Amino acid sequence: QQQVKQSPQSLIVQKGGISIINCAYENTAFDYFPWYQQFPGKGPALLIAIRPDVSEKKEGRFTISFNKSAKQFSLHIMDSQPGDSATYFCAASSHGSGNTGKLIFGQGTTLQVKP
Amino acid sequence: DAGVTQSPTHLIKTRGQQVTLRCSPISGHKSVSWYQQVLGQGPQFIFQYYEKEERGRGNFPDRFSARQFPNYSSELNVNALLLGDSALYLCASSSRLAGANTGELFFGEGSRLTVL
Numbered sequence: 001q002q003q004v005k006q007s008p009q010s011l012i013v014q015k016g017g018i019s020i021i022n023c024a025y026e027n028t029a030f031d032y033f034p035w036y037q038q039f040p041g042k043g044p045a046l047l048i049a050i051r052p053d054v055s056e057k058k059e060g061r062f063t064i065s066f067n068k069s070a071k072q073f074s075l076h077i078m079d080s081q082p083g084d085s086a087t088y089f090c091a092a093s094s095h096g097s098g099n100t101g102k103l104i105f106g107q108g109t110t111l112q113v114k115p
Numbered sequence: 116d117a118g119v120t121q122s123p124t125h126l127i128k129t130r131g132q133q134v135t136l137r138c139s140p141i142s143g144h145k146s147v148s149w150y151q152q153v154l155g156q157g158p159q160f161i162f163q164y165y166e167k168e169e170r171g172r173g174n175f176p177d178r179f180s181a182r183q184f185p186n187y188s189s190e191l192n193v194n195a196l197l198l199g200d201s202a203l204y205l206c207a208s209s210s211r212l213a214g215a216n217t218g219e220l221f222f223g224e225g226s227r228l229t230v231l
């Protein structure tokens with residue numbers, strides 16, 4: 001129940017294309033769903049996040065779509081650029097009583113954007 | 116401003132040895148969390164400390180321990196190292212206990228541990 005399943009494991013997209021990464025969860029107590037971007041040799045950095053009271057959040061070229069009933073959420077990268085090539089992790093956490101806000105991460109998606 | 120700093124960046128140990136990893140949080144941050152990232156996988160939560168007290172622990176054996184100092188820096192200790200402990204160990208800091216829920220969790224670049 002604590003798992004977050006992420007797909008695909010790897011993704012190759014042409015420059016200017018749309019990159020789509022999907023995640024699914026089981027624990028209905030999760031109430032915060034961030035996406036992290038990690039470049040080689042660096043730690044993860046927060047990209048964008050959503051809460052279950054909205055179905056979509058957009059920040060620049062990055063959009064999260066959230067489907068509460070299906071317990072799924074996805075990251076869309078519009079007009080993908082070579083600089084977007086990185087590993088992307090979805091995550092989830094719950095803010096229940098006594099909870100520390102620890103993140104449960106997906107397995108990661110390695111994105112390569114070809115020029 | 117300096118971000119989360121970790122040391123050492125790389126280290127090699129042999130099975131059975133002990134290792135200590137260090138983390139300095141962003142100035143003003145009182146919470147430090149530790150995550151283990153095995154190659155090709157997402158980070159896994161190990162510990163969270165807030166105001167020098169342990170506030171959360173992940174599913175890791177007792178060989179893993181940590182502490183937070185009065186200046187809010189932290190150490191992660193791993194005893195009796197196993198080959199499977201080879202990983203990138205990430206430290207993250209936040210200003211609040213529930214920083215991960217508010218977008219305030221900031222990661223360092225990690226300490227890469229290789230166990231031979």
